[in-house]
Amino acid sequence: MPDLNRTSRRLILRDHVDAAAIRSFTQGAGWTFVGDIDRDPERGVFYEAKWGLGDGGSVHYVVDEFADVHFMVVANEDPKAAQETLSRIEVALAVWTVDEMLNDCYVHVYPAGWAKSLMRLGAGAPLHATESVVSYVVFSSEHQDVQVRRAAVWAMVYAAWPEFKDALLRLADTDPDPRIAQDAQLALEQLAESGVIEP
Numbered sequence: 001m002p003d004l005n006r007t008s009r010r011l012i013l014r015d016h017v018d019a020a021a022i023r024s025f026t027q028g029a030g031w032t033f034v035g036d037i038d039r040d041p042e043r044g045v046f047y048e049a050k051w052g053l054g055d056g057g058s059v060h061y062v063v064d065e066f067a068d069v070h071f072m073v074v075a076n077e078d079p080k081a082a083q084e085t086l087s088r089i090e091v092a093l094a095v096w097t098v099d100e101m102l103n104d105c106y107v108h109v110y111p112a113g114w115a116k117s118l119m120r121l122g123a124g125a126p127l128h129a130t131e132s133v134v135s136y137v138v139f140s141s142e143h144q145d146v147q148v149r150r151a152a153v154w155a156m157v158y159a160a161w162p163e164f165k166d167a168l169l170r171l172a173d174t175d176p177d178p179r180i181a182q183d184a185q186l187a188l189e190q191l192a193e194s195g196v197i198e199p
Contacts, residue, residue, distance in 0.1 A: 007057075007082040008074040010158075012101065012124035014094040017070075022061055025092050026051050031059060039063065057081055059089070067123040067158065068116060096124055098133070105136055114140070115151035122155025129161040138167045146177050153183045157190060165197045 026033070031051035039047040047063040057076030064071065072089050076082035089095070096104075101121045108114040118140050125133055137159070141152035153171060156164040168191075171184035192199040 008086045009126050010071040010073045012069050012071045012096040067119040069123050111145040111147045115147045118151040118155050122158035125159035129163045134163050157187045160196050162197045
């Protein structure tokens with residue numbers, strides 16, 4: 001399950017950004033390595049490394065095997081400080097912009113590629129809804145292929161926008177595949193528990 005408590009959007013790193021590049025960047029930035037958490041697939045735990053910023057904020061690097069992405073995310077009570085850190089990461093490392101992720105979605109016509117790009121888009125979505133992303137994810141939730149519809153459900157959970165409530169209700173109530181309906185119901189419950197939508 002994706003985390004819903006964060007300050008910044010998740011910056012989805014390009015595949016070629018490796019551990020050495022991240023280590024070099026964080027050392028050059030002067031951040032303090034706090035520690036890491038080993039992956040534990042049986043418990044649904046992803047690998048995560050954390051750096052302290054010295055101002056109470058932190059940067060986290062996560063290898064998300066569910067969405068098949070790796071990303072960096074900033075946590076800081078000061079939104080301005082969080083944005084400055086985010087911008088620094090964007091300049092130093094190769095990341096996907098929201099427009100690039102959306103454009104990549106339109107390239108794929110086969111279900112596997114469509115689902116992968118959709119999960120990436122959800123994981124890297126901005127903190128607040130944008131019409132272009134909402135429209136594409138909702139459109140994908142009506143796809144004939146189960147793999148694409150399931151990816152759309154989880155893209156909605158990652159984005160965690162109230163604008164997806166109606167689409168999730170529709171999927172929970174009417175999707176012909178019981179697994180999709182169940183996923184949509186779980187998504188509604190998770191978003192309600194986090195306060196994103198009204199129960």
